[in-house]
Amino acid sequence: MSITLQEALQSLTVPELKDLIGHVPQASAAGRKDELIERITSAMLGTGLKPIWSQLDAMQSAAVAEAVHHPQGEHSPQRFQAKYRHEPAFEVAGDKTRTYGSSRKKTALALFIHHARAEQRYVLPSDLRASLLAFVPPPPALCLDSSDTPQELEDLVVRLTEREALQELGIMLRTLEQTRILVSEKTALPASSTLQVLSGKLVGGDYYPVVEKKEKWDQVIGPIKAFAWPLLLQAGALAVRTGTRLTLSPAGVKALSAPPADVLRTLWRKWLKTPLLDEFSRIDVIKGQSGTGRVMSAVAPRRAAIDDALRACPVGRWVTLANFSRFMRASNRLFVVAHDPWKLYLFDRNYGSLGYDGSHDWNILQERYISAVLFEYAATLGLIDLAYVDPVNAQDDFRDMWGADDLDFLSRYDGLDSFRITALGAYVLGLRDTYQPVVQASNIALSIMPSLQIHVVNGTLRAEDAMLLDTWAEPVQPGSWQLDRQKSLAAIEKGHDIGALKHFLESHDDLPLPELVGSFLQRCAHDGQALKTGASAVLIECRDAETADTVATHKETSALCLRAGPKTLVIRTEHLSKFRDKVRVIGLGLMP
Numbered sequence: 001m002s003i004t005l006q007e008a009l010q011s012l013t014v015p016e017l018k019d020l021i022g023h024v025p026q027a028s029a030a031g032r033k034d035e036l037i038e039r040i041t042s043a044m045l046g047t048g049l050k051p052i053w054s055q056l057d058a059m060q061s062a063a064v065a066e067a068v069h070h071p072q073g074e075h076s077p078q079r080f081q082a083k084y085r086h087e088p089a090f091e092v093a094g095d096k097t098r099t100y101g102s103s104r105k106k107t108a109l110a111l112f113i114h115h116a117r118a119e120q121r122y123v124l125p126s127d128l129r130a131s132l133l134a135f136v137p138p139p140p141a142l143c144l145d146s147s148d149t150p151q152e153l154e155d156l157v158v159r160l161t162e163r164e165a166l167q168e169l170g171i172m173l174r175t176l177e178q179t180r181i182l183v184s185e186k187t188a189l190p191a192s193s194t195l196q197v198l199s200g201k202l203v204g205g206d207y208y209p210v211v212e213k214k215e216k217w218d219q220v221i222g223p224i225k226a227f228a229w230p231l232l233l234q235a236g237a238l239a240v241r242t243g244t245r246l247t248l249s250p251a252g253v254k255a256l257s258a259p260p261a262d263v264l265r266t267l268w269r270k271w272l273k274t275p276l277l278d279e280f281s282r283i284d285v286i287k288g289q290s291g292t293g294r295v296m297s298a299v300a301p302r303r304a305a306i307d308d309a310l311r312a313c314p315v316g317r318w319v320t321l322a323n324f325s326r327f328m329r330a331s332n333r334l335f336v337v338a339h340d341p342w343k344l345y346l347f348d349r350n351y352g353s354l355g356y357d358g359s360h361d362w363n364i365l366q367e368r369y370i371s372a373v374l375f376e377y378a379a380t381l382g383l384i385d386l387a388y389v390d391p392v393n394a395q396d397d398f399r400d401m402w403g404a405d406d407l408d409f410l411s412r413y414d415g416l417d418s419f420r421i422t423a424l425g426a427y428v429l430g431l432r433d434t435y436q437p438v439v440q441a442s443n444i445a446l447s448i449m450p451s452l453q454i455h456v457v458n459g460t461l462r463a464e465d466a467m468l469l470d471t472w473a474e475p476v477q478p479g480s481w482q483l484d485r486q487k488s489l490a491a492i493e494k495g496h497d498i499g500a501l502k503h504f505l506e507s508h509d510d511l512p513l514p515e516l517v518g519s520f521l522q523r524c525a526h527d528g529q530a531l532k533t534g535a536s537a538v539l540i541e542c543r544d545a546e547t548a549d550t551v552a553t554h555k556e557t558s559a560l561c562l563r564a565g566p567k568t569l570v571i572r573t574e575h576l577s578k579f580r581d582k583v584r585v586i587g588l589g590l591m592p
Contacts, residue, residue: 002073002126005044008114009037016106023108025051044111049131052108060109063088065139067113067124068132075113075122078362082329083142144327146317150387150418157207158387162422164203165382166260166437170464171201172229173248173256174471176239181230181246188241188276190230198226203462207375207388219285221391221412227282228380235274236267257497261435264381265428271377272303279372280337280365283411286354288344295343302335306373307429309333310383315426318387320418321374325367337365347403359401364410371413383425391415448505450514452483465504472501483520492528499525538576540569540590547588556582 009017017036018029024043029036044052056064062084067075081087090113092105112132116123124132150158175181175198182191190198199206208221230246233239238252248256255263278299281289289296309328313319328334338344342355354360378384391414398410409415427435444465445458454469456479461469471491473481492498502521506513513521542548545566551557552569560579564570571579580590 003116003123005125005128006037006041008125009040011117019106020111023052023055023111024048044128045131052111055108059084059086059088060107062139063109064112065136068129068136069138073124073126073129079330079332082326142330144312144319145323146314146319148317150318153389153417155389156387159207160385161379162382162424165264165380167203167462167464169260169263171467172233173238173252174467175201176233176246176248176252179245179247182244183230183241183246185244188234190227194230195223195226198229199223202226219408224376225380228376231277232267232271235276236270261424261427268381268383268428272307273300275299279376280369282372283368285346285407285410286344291343294339296338297336302369303373305333305335306370311429311431313421315421315431318418318420321371321416325370329362335366337369346401352403363397368411371411371416374419375413375416382422383428384419385422386416387418388415389417442508444508446505446508448509448513448517450516452517452520454481455479468501468504471496485524488524489528492524536573537570538573539564540571542567542569551583554586556585
């Protein structure tokens, strides 16, 4: 609902109107309220508008331009400050953060932008906006600052994640296949033993070294990538949970032979919607998140806002977290983390409540949430490269909060400085239609023997290559494997492609594959699909062989069953109901 200038002025007091009329050339401040309103309205909607507008400084003119060209004529202080990094002056002097309820003298900007009390927002009156559209130029386009390189910081770590994610996906899927991932049956979070196992399998290790607590009150960063992978696999339906153990799902088996970039894209899209985890819960010094009542907001809208902002980032250029966060506010990509910050607290529910001013601002809640999503999930999936430092004392914006003096960091992700969208990220986010991975030359040389033994004679196998060999062959000694028929047949049963093994062997040995090895692979590929699981069936035990003969040969039931023994019949599960009806037709009953 829009308001007119006259309606906006009606809500002001006579002293406030006399204050404002001082900015109207040759207008008297004497008279009744309606007379003052008439003089201001006449000037602002007539020939006096341009002279009054010319009194505005650069920031004030920008505020008017933003409101004039906003679809609803709205002025958002938060959006404006995020875009221009300044606030327009509504007061002549003094505290510029004080606005319309203040007794200080107002600037001419207060003639243009008014508070619509019913809607609780600041607006440009609709009739005034119509007049201003004739000559006020559009504001400058919103720009997200970026650079070719990350800013120089002491002990800055630059982590290139794209190749790591492509490799780690296969490692995690095969670790699932080995049923070595344990999670909590209640929360689905990875067990400490699993975090230890997965940390050792990560291509470049986790982002920070794992440090054990010396005292129970010590803050530790803990695993990040190793924590994220089990959750991503569950959210993406590549893993199924049986009790506390994760195993490879049918979709996970298909993912083993699917293009990794497509699987990673699916994992990101499914993560955007999953309720499996609220990433803010990883900021564990903030208590009360699981309290009674509606404390935390839904996670899907938060992630959607971040995903949308990521798609506005330039590919291959570094963006600081601060600029990204500011861009989200300036472009109205806003979201809520907590419905009731008063229920969140540090150490003490009363003294440490985040409901106090300055304790639940955007930088404390939203920006911390953004860094958690980027650091732990977007980077783990290879969407973004990272530039980061140790989180200890990396941020000081929380130091004024009660109880924060004893904290080394508010969030384990406080060290995130900047990121850039990778080529893989551009594909996952839909910025590019195709993805072509960079092929890295391998220094691996293999020797493949007619005895079905495989030896590494040069270079070091990557983790995913070692796991590939482990899938089809038995380790003999470090750097040597023996192709195994039973293991190979089991791999084919699980959906692995033996062609991938053949390609790997051929591409890392200068000599052709020995004939015995080629025939072994061909025979396994043929015999591994010799049998196929059919439809499920039910065994029916008859009272005697005569009854079994009657049912198996009767015209009503013979087409629905097969003999499986002297007194045993087998019926496909989907035919059981029909079989039961036909059995009654011939005068017999089927007990459960």
